[in-house]
Amino acid sequence: MEKVVEEAELRVKMAQLRDVPLPTSNTSSQGGSSSGLGVGSNWCGTTSSDPKKRKANPIEKAFNNNLREQLDGEIARMFYTSGLSFQFARNPHYVNAFRIACSKTLSGYHPPGYNMLRTTLLQKEKNNIKECLQPMKRAWQNKGVSVCSDGWSDAQRRPLINIMAVCESGPMFLKAINCEGECKDKFFMANLLIESIREIGPQNVVQVVTDNAPLCKAAGHIVEAKFKHIFWTPCVVHTLNLALKNICSPVLRHPEVYEQCSWISTISSDAWFIKNFIMNHNMRLSMYNDHCKLKLLFVAETRFASTIVMLKRFKQVKQGLEQMVISEQ
Template identity: 55%
Template sequence: MSSSGASSAAQTAHTSSTDEDLSKPLWKHVSRFDKDPKGGGNVRWQCNFCSKSFSSSYTRVRAHLLKIAGQGIGPCSKVKASDLLAMQRFEEECKEIMKQNAPKKVPLPPSSSTGSLGCTSMFVAPSYDLKKRKTSGNVSALEKAFNMAARDQLHAEIARMFYSGGLPFHLARNPYYASSYTFAANNALSGLLQPIRDTWREKGVSIVSDGWSDSQRRPLINFMAVSEGRAMFLKAIDCSGETKDKHFIANLLKEVINEVGHDKVVQVVTDNAPNCKAAGQLIEAQFPSIFWTPCVVHTLNLALKNICAAKNVEVNQIVYGECSWISDIAGDVMLVKNFIMNHSMRLAIFNDFNSLKLLSVAETRFASVIVMLKRFKLLKQGLQSMVISDKWNCYRDDDVGKAKFVKEKVLDDIWWDSIDYILSFTSPMYDMLRECDTDKPCLHLVYDMWDTMIEKVKTAIYRKEAKRKEEESSFYEVVQEILFDRWNKSNTSLHCLAHSLNPRYYSEEWLSAGSNRVPPHKDTEIYAERVKCLKRYFPNSADRTKANVEFAHFSMKSGLFNDVDSINDRATSEPHDWWAVHVASLSLDEPDLEAVVFTDDVDDDIGDEATDIVSNE
């Protein structure tokens, strides 16, 4: 490839209507095929130089052609030095074209280029020379009294907002538009978030991270700080052209941790993707007092997907054999919904018999199948009235077969019983998901929530199958294995320590509510994980011994914990309140451990519709 060829190609890219031709110019040196069936942003392609085939994103295409090491792909052996130089020049030319085509700030000068703010307006071009009125000094007394320079600059700021955003000018007549500026002008808002930051050292803070795509399909990773249910947005990183492997994500997390202060951070919360888990392990290795915690809500959602949308693959045949009927029911529901919503006449008939609407649940929403089934159960009576009505019978549709299928399903009592059964045994999982997907701190409740939820699932399945507790159920065994597997992958030492520090689990009221309940200090699994936590919080053996002695007094209700009010309040008080009232100066009341009691096990998928961070590897 010659330099002139690269230059002409750059001119072609300049006239192209797509941004991808300029931002990813080296695609022209490979043959692109269809997308990778495994999903993600990978594309199958073949190098035009060496004819080797790969499946990856553009990052590795570029690394292969430009012989960049450390990107998970080997360099192209057929690219000559002249080809390499031409492609590098080609990239530079495309970058220059993009720079020239980028939106530019339009100079929007106020009536005075400088004023009482002591700086030149950001809207004045460097070569723009404004004429000033002749005054006895640099600023007239009238201008100084009314702060005219600041007013002019504010007008310029507002005007540019309207111009650059294409906003209609009548927006300025909106009373709320004016009142927002009035409120901002009359209230000192500069330190609005500082009181929240000031609580982080005592209460601890969780760093929450997740990936999503904006309206332009740019991959973003956002970071938030959450403490006592109050979330603060920190920043969002544009990851276009980056390989989101464990090192990349770990480096971003380290930057945020250092900005917040590693001594204030209790945990980092991400989803359960392998690259996020590996990044969490790197964070734990560098910061021993910080734990990586997978999102509980995301974990529950994955468990529901494993049950309600079992995959028909060789390694999953047992699960598919027991759970495929759930996928069939969910498929029937989607067919009925689409049949009604995809035609205006059918939708009009549906609206005549139902006050509620059919939902279009996004696939990325948590428990989407359960949400849809719940809505269908509410619509049952209206759907049945619709399919037996004269309007439905008189309406002639091209697809008579589907119309007949919809009518048969909606009038089938066995089909509705199956929906009721699905909702009954998934209800404990869905309820736990919704309870954790709130601003309320729940890290200290998660361990017990899982145990209680699994027991409720068993009760619902055994009631439907009319089995006694000592009998075996093949369906429940599959569901239980899925739940156990998800819990074992997401359970951390921090969950166990928080469970151990919850005074409610030592009260007689809680212990007597279940036959198999034991106080946390007598649970083998919790004991082992608690020991790991204390070793990380107290690396000094003398400090750790002191903390262990104090924990023994706390768990045995002895010493300073032998007070009558302290014992009685364990069952009724919130852990936050109990520790604040009944604990004085103890090792167990160190900020790190106190933060465990106050910490949220937050949902990292804010708004329930965020996209997972998916590795391109």
């Protein structure tokens, strides 16, 4: 049993994260170790026992260049080890936080921990956002509000339904409901809309906006029967998307439309075949990238005007290649 315990403790010890020293700065590593990863290295990657270490000049000492490089290395490693996007460095709150923390009046400051970020500070920020949204909510009584709802999936493929309130003062996100394991019928959808209407106030709601799916249409009729002054409105973008889809992919049951628009379906299928042929073969994709700077857009079929967007990009690619051939000639 002691042997098993020792093996388990050894596995735990080996699985722990190691304290890798920071990169050695050019000014502090002259005459010393070039890697900064030796046995005599300290936490910042400089050699602590090197007798040939160059003394810092007065200017470097005045501006704390070594300490600045250590801080830059720690911040950079925070980004790398946590997988943070480099775009986060452009966040003004990120810059202001370090500027205030580095002021002389906050010497010895420690950043908030895990529990404080997820409890106290989160609740404080939530209350602040609610206070900032109060002027927009007060406008609902005078201008009225539209309740908009749509379904989507997150990165974990969980089905979500969001509820938004839109008025003249601007849109406001209310909530997102996880519908995993639920039967999404017209009654379930109608109950979500009715609950949101009651939270906003039925007297402030003018209409309910959803897409044109039969389920949403039936739920809208239930809401209209519940509240006589509220009417259901189909989404204009979804309506246009369905119209363009019928034009780009006509069916035989509408012979007049099929006769006039069948050529679009033929061109679209040829374009999809070319795109898939290029994107699914590495050699062809490499040849395409060498001769054209425009990327082939991968637009999902459920998105707005996906076929038209794809054909427009193919036309731009063709024009670019033609201009390149003319310039070479």
